[in-house]
Amino acid sequence: MSLKLKIASLLFLSNVAVAMAAPTCNTQTGMSAVDLSQPITTIHTLSRKSGTEAFKVIGVKTIARYFDWPEDGIISCRVLLPKESDAIIGAGLSIVSIFQNGNDDPETFIDRTRGKLDATRAIKLAQANGQPSGSAIYFAVDGVDQTIKDSVFEYAVNKGGPVSSGRKHRLLSADPTFRKHIKFYERFRHYHNIFKKPVPQIHASDMLPLVEHYFREAKATLAASKTGYKIGAYGSGATCAHLQKLGLIDYCWLAMSTGWPGFKEQIASGRWNMAQQRTTFCKNWKYYNHETVHFDFNKVNSSKGALGQWSKKGPVMPMSSLPTKCENTW
Numbered sequence: 001m002s003l004k005l006k007i008a009s010l011l012f013l014s015n016v017a018v019a020m021a022a023p024t025c026n027t028q029t030g031m032s033a034v035d036l037s038q039p040i041t042t043i044h045t046l047s048r049k050s051g052t053e054a055f056k057v058i059g060v061k062t063i064a065r066y067f068d069w070p071e072d073g074i075i076s077c078r079v080l081l082p083k084e085s086d087a088i089i090g091a092g093l094s095i096v097s098i099f100q101n102g103n104d105d106p107e108t109f110i111d112r113t114r115g116k117l118d119a120t121r122a123i124k125l126a127q128a129n130g131q132p133s134g135s136a137i138y139f140a141v142d143g144v145d146q147t148i149k150d151s152v153f154e155y156a157v158n159k160g161g162p163v164s165s166g167r168k169h170r171l172l173s174a175d176p177t178f179r180k181h182i183k184f185y186e187r188f189r190h191y192h193n194i195f196k197k198p199v200p201q202i203h204a205s206d207m208l209p210l211v212e213h214y215f216r217e218a219k220a221t222l223a224a225s226k227t228g229y230k231i232g233a234y235g236s237g238a239t240c241a242h243l244q245k246l247g248l249i250d251y252c253w254l255a256m257s258t259g260w261p262g263f264k265e266q267i268a269s270g271r272w273n274m275a276q277q278r279t280t281f282c283k284n285w286k287y288y289n290h291e292t293v294h295f296d297f298n299k300v301n302s303s304k305g306a307l308g309q310w311s312k313k314g315p316v317m318p319m320s321s322l323p324t325k326c327e328n329t330w
Contacts, residue, residue: 023297025282027059033096033274033307035064036295037078039326041087043293046284051293052091054285062309063088064096064274064298067125067137077326082316085129094311096274097126097137098234098253104142105184109210110191115217122218123225127317133228136251136308139218141211141235145204146260150181151188155199162186204261208242215248230308232273237266244271251308256296273307274298289328 023031034055040063043051055063065080065088075081080097088095099122102108122137131137158164163171163182171178195202215233222229232251233243238261240252254266256276266272277297285293300307 022278022280025058025280025285028277028297030302031277031297031299032059033062033064033298033300033309034060034295035096035098035276035298036293037066038287038293038328039077039081039084040065041084042077042288043285044288045282045286050091051285052087052093054282055093056091060093062094062096062300062307064098064138067097067099067122069101069121074327075323077328079326080125080129081322081324081326082129082318083324085131085313089311089313092311094309095131096307096309097122097129097131097135098140098232099125099137100140100142100234103140103235104144104147104180106144106147106207106210107187107191109141109144109207109214110194112213112217115214116221118214119218119221123222123227123229124317124319125322126229127227127315128319128322130313130316131229132310132312132314134230135310136230136232137222138232138234138251138253138308139215141214141233141239143236143255143257143260144211145207145236145238146257147181147184148188148202148207149204149261151185151192152199152202154181154185155188155192158185160189160199162189205238208239211239212242212246212248215243219248232308236260236262237264237272238262240266240272241269253298270301270303273301273304275301 040051043054045054066078068076068079085095099118108114126137163185168182192199192202195206219231222231230250232253233240233249234253235255237254241262243249244252252272254263254272254275256278275298277299279294279296281292281294283292287293
């Protein structure tokens with residue numbers, strides 16, 4: 001390996017950007033929204049407060065929760081179900097809806113049918129929860145541009161071959177989550193020719209046309225549904241900026257990864273609605289299985305007004321296949 005690649009590899013292993021400390025489990029100025037991947041109804045505190053009560057005490061007004069596809073026929077507890085949305089709204093809080101499934105995988109966007117499929121699923125879940133017209137559904141783009149950038153780097157390190165056993169060991173020893181990086185790179189080796197250029201010339205921005213197609217399909221599907229739902233994007237600054245330029249989204253939610261393309265530029269532009277912070281752990285808050293509650297605070301851009309959130313229900317269209325209770329994935 002060249003000296004340049006060795007230095008770059010060391011930077012990659014150290015995650016390049018220095019992570020800022022996560023907000024503490026207290027009131028945070030300007031951070032009135034949180035997102036969490038488990039139902040708020042499964043939270044209790046040592047002082048016997050419910051999840052909704054606990055969030056209200058620390059100044060939270062909006063809860064972001066997820067729509068998703070089932071896995072092996074099972075609905076994960078990350079999915080917002082009607083009983084939980086009833087509880088959130090009944091407590092005087094509002095909801096932000098976000099669809100997320102494989103949205104960190106470039107192949108999700110390479111599949112040109114996924115935008116319509118995901119939007120159709122999101123609409124059904126939104127209607128089952130009584131999400132009203134005029135509110136938004138965000139669709140996640142979890143750093144696929146960064147994934148491409150990382151895969152191009154890995155391609156150079158491994159000279160186009162599989163990740164060596166030694167490097168695999170170093171990566172996983174540094175951080176077990178690099179397992180996903182390795183998986184995405186190994187798949188990249190088989191589809192990189194879709195970009196129609198030599199691998200060293202492939203750039204993170206080459207993902208943008210594929211993401212653009214996904215959002216065109218999602219936006220058209222929302223429009224055809226006559227539900228009045230608006231559309232948002234959750235992802236990097238570069239993704240938000242590209243989709244905004246084309247008029248494909250109404251809202252921008254910046255992911256917490258400040259090293260993803262375009263983050264600083266998008267923050268500086270002020271063209272964002274929420275900016276996710278690093279994960280907060282509340283040691284005195286527990287889920288029903290006694291696991292410590294964790295969630296992400298989100299800085300809200302007050303100059304932008306609404307987030308596409310909803311605080312009351314419209315017509316409910318029950319899904320016959322939707323269970324009343326999720327299956328915990330803890």
